Amino acid sequence: MKLYDYVLSPSCYKVRLMAALAGVKLEIRPVDFHPGAEHRGTELLALNPAGSIPILEEGDLILTESAAMLAYLAAKAAPEWLGSGAPEEAARIQQWLSFAHRLTASLGGARLHEMLLRPGDIGALQAQGIAALRELEAGLVEQGLRGMRFLASDQPTVADIACFPYVALAPDGGIPLDPYPAIRLWSRAIRGLDNFIEMPGIHRLHELRPEPHVEPGEV
Amino acid sequence: MMQDAMVDEWYPVGLFSQLDVNGRKTALMGEPIEVALDAEDRAKVTCGDGRTLPVCVRYGHVWSSLGKPQKDLFAIPEADQPGRRLVDVGVIRVRCSPLRAVENFLDIAHFPFVHTDILGAEPHTEVEDYKVEIRQQEDEVWATQVKFYQPKAAKSASGGITTEYMYRVPAPTCSVLYKTCPPRPCEWDVITLFVQPLAEDLCDVWPWMALFDDVTPMTDLIHFQQTIFLQDRSILENQIPRLLPLDPGMEIPTRADLTSVAYRRWLKRHNYTYGAQLVAQ
Amino acid sequence: MLSDKTGSWTPVALSADLPAGTVMPARTPAGRIALWRSQSGRAAASADRCPHRGMRLSHGFVRGEALSCIYHGWSYARTGNCLRIPAHPGLAPPETIRVETHEVEECGGVIWVAVGVPTAQPPGLEGVAPLRSLTAHAAVAAIETAAGAKAGAGGLVWQAQDAQQIRLLLAPQGDEQTLIHVLLDDNSSLSQRIAASRAVERLRRTAEDLQTKGIAP
Ligand SMILES: N[C@H](CCC(=O)N[C@@H](CS)C(=O)NCC(=O)O)C(=O)O
Ligand code: FES
Numbered sequence: 001m002k003l004y005d006y007v008l009s010p011s012c013y014k015v016r017l018m019a020a021l022a023g024v025k026l027e028i029r030p031v032d033f034h035p036g037a038e039h040r041g042t043e044l045l046a047l048n049p050a051g052s053i054p055i056l057e058e059g060d061l062i063l064t065e066s067a068a069m070l071a072y073l074a075a076k077a078a079p080e081w082l083g084s085g086a087p088e089e090a091a092r093i094q095q096w097l098s099f100a101h102r103l104t105a106s107l108g109g110a111r112l113h114e115m116l117l118r119p120g121d122i123g124a125l126q127a128q129g130i131a132a133l134r135e136l137e138a139g140l141v142e143q144g145l146r147g148m149r150f151l152a153s154d155q156p157t158v159a160d161i162a163c164f165p166y167v168a169l170a171p172d173g174g175i176p177l178d179p180y181p182a183i184r185l186w187s188r189a190i191r192g193l194d195n196f197i198e199m200p201g202i203h204r205l206h207e208l209r210p211e212p213h214v215e216p217g218e219v
Numbered sequence: 220m221m222q223d224a225m226v227d228e229w230y231p232v233g234l235f236s237q238l239d240v241n242g243r244k245t246a247l248m249g250e251p252i253e254v255a256l257d258a259e260d261r262a263k264v265t266c267g268d269g270r271t272l273p274v275c276v277r278y279g280h281v282w283s284s285l286g287k288p289q290k291d292l293f294a295i296p297e298a299d300q301p302g303r304r305l306v307d308v309g310v311i312r313v314r315c316s317p318l319r320a321v322e323n324f325l326d327i328a329h330f331p332f333v334h335t336d337i338l339g340a341e342p343h344t345e346v347e348d349y350k351v352e353i354r355q356q357e358d359e360v361w362a363t364q365v366k367f368y369q370p371k372a373a374k375s376a377s378g379g380i381t382t383e384y385m386y387r388v389p390a391p392t393c394s395v396l397y398k399t400c401p402p403r404p405c406e407w408d409v410i411t412l413f414v415q416p417l418a419e420d421l422c423d424v425w426p427w428m429a430l431f432d433d434v435t436p437m438t439d440l441i442h443f444q445q446t447i448f449l450q451d452r453s454i455l456e457n458q459i460p461r462l463l464p465l466d467p468g469m470e471i472p473t474r475a476d477l478t479s480v481a482y483r484r485w486l487k488r489h490n491y492t493y494g495a496q497l498v499a500q
Numbered sequence: 501m502l503s504d505k506t507g508s509w510t511p512v513a514l515s516a517d518l519p520a521g522t523v524m525p526a527r528t529p530a531g532r533i534a535l536w537r538s539q540s541g542r543a544a545a546s547a548d549r550c551p552h553r554g555m556r557l558s559h560g561f562v563r564g565e566a567l568s569c570i571y572h573g574w575s576y577a578r579t580g581n582c583l584r585i586p587a588h589p590g591l592a593p594p595e596t597i598r599v600e601t602h603e604v605e606e607c608g609g610v611i612w613v614a615v616g617v618p619t620a621q622p623p624g625l626e627g628v629a630p631l632r633s634l635t636a637h638a639a640v641a642a643i644e645t646a647a648g649a650k651a652g653a654g655g656l657v658w659q660a661q662d663a664q665q666i667r668l669l670l671a672p673q674g675d676e677q678t679l680i681h682v683l684l685d686d687n688s689s690l691s692q693r694i695a696a697s698r699a700v701e702r703l704r705r706t707a708e709d710l711q712t713k714g715i716a717p
């Protein structure tokens with residue numbers, strides 16, 4: 001399975017993260033998104049006329065939407081990430097998978113503007129980003145009241161992976177995460193999952209390993 | 220306000236390879252500027268007030284200045300050595316003082332915590348003593364014999380090694396580091412951080428490299444360096460205060476920070492204070 | 501809020517939002533703090549600025565009974581003294597390296613931080629249980645206008661439409677932002693609690709409208 005990937009792209013990271021959690025090995029094909037704009041070159045446009053990454057390719061299956069890639073990886077290797085199939089849970093998964101596009105547009109747009117100098121109305125992008133974070137926070141508060149730690153159930157699903165990257169990287173776009181206690185707890189729960197991997201901008205949870213005891217001169 | 224000595228320095232304002240006739244609107248020390256190609260395909264930099272600013276093209280970048288540079292842009296002799304791959308990493312904007320960005324680049328003690336499992340990892344956190352000097356003739360800060368254990372020192376490294384570094388500050392917002400080169404033990408890889416000060420608390424950072432590595436694809440080299448710098452960015456945007464404190468009472472250095480101490484002293488001595496905080500608040 | 505002559509207590513967070521072994525950012529009238537809870541469960545508060553190179557300590561991590569900075573890993577005890585400098589494993593950090601700390605009290609599921617030296621304890625909150633905290637881009641006055649009630653020593657009592665009585669603790673955050681802690685009768689059912697959470701979202705929207713239109717007193 002080949003992923004056209006950019007290390008700094010939160011959308012590509014969704015797929016790398018899902019693959020790591022599901023135990024799937026990806027063949028990574030790095031794309032020079034910045035500064036080279038390779039995703040708008042002829043080779044990649046032939047695969048994805050929309051000119052976006054990630055692109056996932058296996059045989060003659062070409063996927064250009066990260067949500068579909070998450071579903072594909074989960075269905076192949078870790079079906080529990082698709083949820084139990086209970087109506088309400090299935091609906092919540094779809095709700096947050098669609099909602100994730102708003103995170104890409106708002107938080108992702110603000111991040112491209114603030115970090116990689118992409119033109120845009122930064123005030124509007126940040127305001128939309130804050131509105132989306134508040135909606136997610138409210139959803140997580142209600143889930144917490146229902147005794148559930150994740151967006152659709154008490155177990156993580158593809159919906160959590162679809163929303164996590166842009167949210168965790170919101171500060172890159174000048175949008176602080178300080179005001180969202182439920183998002184903080186949720187984000188920590190995801191970062192603490194077995195086989196979780198980071199991307200630049202999301203630091204290692206050093207507390208998961210004990211403090212090393214080093215004698216001076218030993219290293 | 221007294222003119223800062225920094226106005227007469229050269230600063231990076233764009234990648235030469237990405238210039239076109241339409242120009243790129245940017246800023247230098249609070250002044251709007253435009254960088255474009257002229258009819259003869261030469262770089263041209265115009266200030267918001269209509270002045271044409273000094274220009275030179277070097278190390279993949281266009282350099283300019285709001286003032287009158289007293290000397291040529293600093294030399295990196297290795298840049299012209301045959302066999303090196305020159306890597307334009309591209310711009311990354313950071314909401315911090317340009318001086319904080321340089322100081323972070325001079326620091327190795329953060330590797331295990333910020334660049335975990337790449338440039339450092341616990342328990343290998345010790346910073347052994349190294350040498351720091353301000354070279355009078357070149358008027359540059361130098362740190363040598365800097366050693367650190369690294370799990371994955373470069374894209375071309377396959378396992379953990381103790382890497383040796385030399386650091387050099389040839390201009391207030393530029394730093395050049397030399398680091399052990401895995402494929403060629405007798406040469407040094409060159410990695411630079413060129414910082415364009417947009418404002419005292421905002422900068423565009425242009426990392427650039429000159430490496431001996433014939434194997435790794437260019438995109439992988441770019442991504443390795445972008446990964447490292449993005450890990451730093453989330454630190455740089457969260458240091459308080461945003462400006463670099465030059466008052467020694469404000470922050471506490473240890474022996475591991477001798478390069479930073481020399482850098483701050485050198486800045487102060489030259490009145491390079493754009494992006495610095497002089498008095499503790 | 502809740503001040504006497506010598507100091508005051510600010511409600512900075514809900515206990516449930518700070519599990520053991522974690523750190524979060526918070527604010528008091530005296531500035532930004534890093535609020536953390538050790539592995540053994542004790543809450544502590546320090547200035548949100550590492551004395552080494554100014555990194556925000558709320559971005560750090562908690563191991564055992566110490567808070568560590570994410571930048572170079574310096575770690576601090578709840579009393580503020582530096583315990584460890586990883587770059588110099590053999591060095592016992594000098595006493596002079598310390599981060600400023602604040603007194604912390606937890607009662608009724610709310611974490612309070614002292615500014616100055618208050619003589620009294622933070623208020624007890626009998627009969628109510630915390631629901632959630634949220635931040636409004638509105639000053640206390642706009643929230644009071646939106647709720648049609650004034651905040652007193654025990655917070656603001658708001659009779660929301662379609663929901664039961666809700667108690668709000670309001671903590672000004674500076675720049676016309678207010679942290680709102682929502683408390684509810686501790687016998688409330690799940691649907692009442694969800695209704696209250698939604699009601700407070702509406703209150704925030706009204707208060708923010710008042711704030712932007714400049715209608716609030
Ligand atoms: N199809 C969407 C696209 C995700 C997306 O927006 N990707 C960004 C990179 S993070 C992109 O390719 N943007 C194109 C551009 O900005 O030129 C998905 O898979 O979720
Ligand atoms: S800034 Fe906190 S340890 Fe260096």
Ligand SMILES: [Fe+2]
Pocket residue numbers: 323324329333334447450451
């Ligand atoms: Fe770094």
